[in-house]
Amino acid sequence: MSLIVALVLLVVAVTSAWTIDRSLRGARWVEAAPGRALMVWHLAAISLGGGVIAAGALLTHDVLEHVMFRATGVSEDELHRVYAGGVELSPLWNATAAIVLAGMGVLVFHAAVATVTTSRSRRRLHEALEQNVTTAADGCDVVPSERLYAYCIPGNARRRSRVVISTAALQVLSTGELAAVIAHERSHLRRRHHRSIAAAEVFTRTAGPLRILPSYGAEVRRLVELEADDDAWHDAGRMSLARALLAMASPQHPSGSLAMGASATGERIHRMLLTPQHDRRLTSVLVVLAVVAAVIPPATIGLPALYLALGA
Template identity: 35%
Template structure:
C-alpha cells in the first residue's frame, strides 16, 4: 500500500472517530489542560495528514540526481516503487495542489483570525482610554455600566475590564475570584489557542473535527481558568461570582468570566470532578503523542520497507531523494 493510501486511511479514521473518542466519558472536564492539548493535537494531526497525502503523491515523480553512483540506482527505484501511485504525473500534480492548498488555506485563515482579534482588541483599548478609569488596586480598568461584567483583553497591552455594575454586585472575595479567572486567561495566553482552533474551523467548516475542536477549546479554556483561579479563591465563592456574571456579554475580541458555559462551570465548581488519575493521564498523554507521530510514521513506512530490500544498501535511503 502506498504512503498516500496509508495517510488517507488514517486521516479518514481520525476525522470521523476522534470527536466521539475525545468526548467520551466527559474526561476533559476532569483534566481541561490535557483536554485542550488532545483536541488541538487531533486537529493538527489531521491537517498534517492532509498535507502529507499531497506530498506522498508527489514523491514518485521527483527527479533523482544523475550524479549518484550506480550503487544507489536500485535503491532509488525501490523507493519509487514503494511510494508509487497509479495516476503517475496526474496524481503528483493533484498531490502538489492538495498539499499547498491545505497549508495555504490553514495559514491564511489562522492569520486572519489573529489579525481580526488584534484589530478588535486595539479598538477596544482605544475606547477604554476614553471611557475607562484605571483602578490600580484592582489591576483593572473600571467602565461605567449597569451590566455586571468582568473580561480581559489579551496581548502585549493586556487589560482587565470591570464594570461598575460588577463592583456593586460582587463582594470583595467574589471580585477577587473573577479577577483571578481573567488573569489566568492572560497568563496562559488562551487567546492564541483560540485563534489557532478558530482559524482551522474557519478554514475547513465542513470538517467536524475542526469545528468541534474549536467549540471544545472555547469551553475548556474557561474550565482551566476556573481551576487556576480556584487555587487562590474558594470554589464556592468563584461559583457565586459566575452566577452574578453569567448573563454578561463579552466583546468578540475579549475573554470573559461569564458567558454560555457559566452554568456547567458553576455545577463543576460546586461538585468538583474527581482527578483523572495518574494511569489514565499517562495513557491519554501517550495517545496525544501518537496523534502527532502517526502521520509521520505513515509517510515513512514505504521508506522503511525499501530500506529492508536486499538491493537497498544501509545508509543510502536518506541520500536517495537528493534533488538535481
C-alpha cells in the first residue's frame, strides 16, 4: 500500500511542478500580478519537495512508523498495517532511506554553501561601505562613483539594511526618478526578496539535473523586480519609474545585493507603459490549487496516524 501511495505522490508532485512551470513561464497575467505568481512558484517548489520527501518517508516506513508511534502513542502493529500493509521488505526500505537521506544531504549542502557565500559577500559590501560612504540622502548611503547605480543590501542582527546610490545617479536623476529608485530598493528589503531568491537558487541547484521546475530560479529573480517596480510605481508614479529604469539600466551590481537595473529593463519599461490586465478570480484559483498541492504530501503521511490516534 505504501509503495502505491508513494508512487502516486511522486507522480502528482512532478506533474504539478511540470504543469506550473509551463503555465507560468511566459503567461501574460504574471506581469500584472507578480506577487501572486511568486507565491505560486514557491508553493510549486514546496509541493514538489514535500512530495518527494513524503514519498521517501512512506517507502522508508520503518522510520516513519517510529516517529508516528512516538508522536501519537498508537499501537505499532496498527501503524504498520496503515503505512506498510503488512509487507516486510527491510532491505528495500533501508536502501530507499539511504537515497532519501542522500538527497536531503545534497539540499542541505547547497543551502549551507549558498548561505555562507552570500553572507561573506554582504559582509564585504557592508565593510566597504563603512569606509567609502561620504554622506546620506533620504536615509540612503551615497558612494562617490562616476557610474550610475543603485542597489540594496539586506541587513542582519549586527548590521542594518542599506540602500546605496552613487553620486552620479544623484546628479542625473530628477526628484521623481530618485524617489522611484529609492522606493524600488526599499521594496526589495521590506518584502524580503533576497530570501525568495536564495530559496529558488538552492532548489534549482539541487533539482537542476532533473530539469524539474527549470524556470523557477530565473522567474523568481524576474518577478521580484516586477513586484518592486509595482511598489515604486505606486509611490513615485509610472513615468518617473520608467525614466529611472531607462537611466539606471545596467546588468552589473555587487554580489549579494539587489540592484535597480539588474534585469530585463526593456521589458519592465514596456510593462510600465502598457499595463497588463489579469483575471483576479483566475489567479486566486491558481493560488488555492497551489496551496492544496503543497498540503497534500504532509497530509498523506500524517492523517493515517492522526486518524488512529483520534480513534484510540
